[in-house]
Amino acid sequence: MTFGQRGTGNQLDTVIVERDMTSRIFKALAIGTAGIVLLAACGGDDMAGEASDTRTYAPAMAEERASQDAYAYDGDVSTPDIDATDRALIITVAIGLESADVSRTVAVIESSVTASGGLISSSEVAYSGEEHTEGWATMVVRIPPDRLDAFVDGLDAPATAASVTSVNRSTDDVTDQLVELDVRIENQRESVDAIRRLMVDATELDDIVMLEYELNRRQTDLEIMLAQQASMTDRVELATVTVDIYHPGGAPEPERGIIDGFIDGWSAFVSAASRVLYLLAAIGPFLGVAFVIASGFIAVRRRR
Numbered sequence: 001m002t003f004g005q006r007g008t009g010n011q012l013d014t015v016i017v018e019r020d021m022t023s024r025i026f027k028a029l030a031i032g033t034a035g036i037v038l039l040a041a042c043g044g045d046d047m048a049g050e051a052s053d054t055r056t057y058a059p060a061m062a063e064e065r066a067s068q069d070a071y072a073y074d075g076d077v078s079t080p081d082i083d084a085t086d087r088a089l090i091i092t093v094a095i096g097l098e099s100a101d102v103s104r105t106v107a108v109i110e111s112s113v114t115a116s117g118g119l120i121s122s123s124e125v126a127y128s129g130e131e132h133t134e135g136w137a138t139m140v141v142r143i144p145p146d147r148l149d150a151f152v153d154g155l156d157a158p159a160t161a162a163s164v165t166s167v168n169r170s171t172d173d174v175t176d177q178l179v180e181l182d183v184r185i186e187n188q189r190e191s192v193d194a195i196r197r198l199m200v201d202a203t204e205l206d207d208i209v210m211l212e213y214e215l216n217r218r219q220t221d222l223e224i225m226l227a228q229q230a231s232m233t234d235r236v237e238l239a240t241v242t243v244d245i246y247h248p249g250g251a252p253e254p255e256r257g258i259i260d261g262f263i264d265g266w267s268a269f270v271s272a273a274s275r276v277l278y279l280l281a282a283i284g285p286f287l288g289v290a291f292v293i294a295s296g297f298i299a300v301r302r303r304r
Contacts, residue, residue: 090172090232091145091239097155099162099245103132108160109139109243116151118143118238128247137245142238151241162245174232181229188222 099105106125113120119142127135143151156164195215202208 086175087173088175088178088232088236089145090174090235091148092170092172093148093152093239093241094166094168095152095155095164095241095243096166097160097162097243097245098165098248099160100248101133101161102135102137102245102247103127105160105162105245106137106139109141109155109245112151112154113141113143116143116147118147118151121240134247136247137243139243139245141241141243143241144237145239148239148241155243174236178229178232178236181225181232185222185225185229188218188225192218192222 097105102125106123110120121140121142123137123139125135125137129135152164152167154160155162192215195211195218199208199211199215202211
């Protein structure tokens with residue numbers, strides 16, 4: 001009997017221990033769940049605050065970006081409304097003239113360029129004949145676009161002693177490139193000014209060296225963009241006209257020098273070498289067959 005009572009007591013102790021462990025597990029789960037709920041609530045508040053901040057600063061950021069686009073027009077900050085008459089066009093013209101008096105034609109063109117408010121970029125003239133009526137000339141002139149048509153029409157006038165044989169004209173619209181350059185230059189200037197303001201407050205040697213390097217780099221980029229803008233603007237403001245003048249008898253042959261002779265000799269050498277190599281390649285198969293036959297014949301004779 002005593003043994004049975006002890007067994008029953010042990011079973012009761014086991015049941016009590018199991019209930020105690022179960023109770024602890026439920027308490028731990030409850031505490032963990034409560035913690036997760038609290039964290040989720042705090043995270044929701046932070047996200048709501050961030051969303052509120054974003055909604056608050058978004059209009060200001062948009063307004064700042066719009067204000068930085070100085071070229072933008074009302075209603076569309078990405079595409080400026082440019083009138084067709086305000087387009088920036090680079091005009092290039094090539095004209096051929098057949099002249100009975102080359103020297104007279106050149107003189108009339110020079111006067112016409114000056115009267116049109118243009119300039120002569122380059123001129124290459126080769127006269128022949130006693131009165132310089134024969135020969136040839138190539139002139140590159142710059143003419144304002146609004147006077148270009150009148151200048152071209154004047155080349156066919158009797159005063160020039162020439163007739164127009166060909167006219168090739170091309171137009172390149174660079175309006176978008178100039179607008180982009182304007183914006184990039186303005187932004188680059190602000191960037192350079194920002195670096196200069198930082199240099200005023202810099203005290204550490206490493207910071208000063210780094211800022212000087214950055215200033216030089218940005219200043220160089222700015223100068224490159226300014227040069228591109230100046231070159232493109234110059235080509236827009238003045239059309240480029242190339243005038244080729246020749247006498248009906250043809251242009252005189254230019255004098256040939258030592259370098260021309262060396263080039264001609266090298267070309268002849270390359271041509272001769274190419275022909276020799278071609279000949280060797282053409283007779284190569286025949287030489288190969290002949291070599292095989294001769295080798296067989298020699299081998300048979302040696303065996304005898």
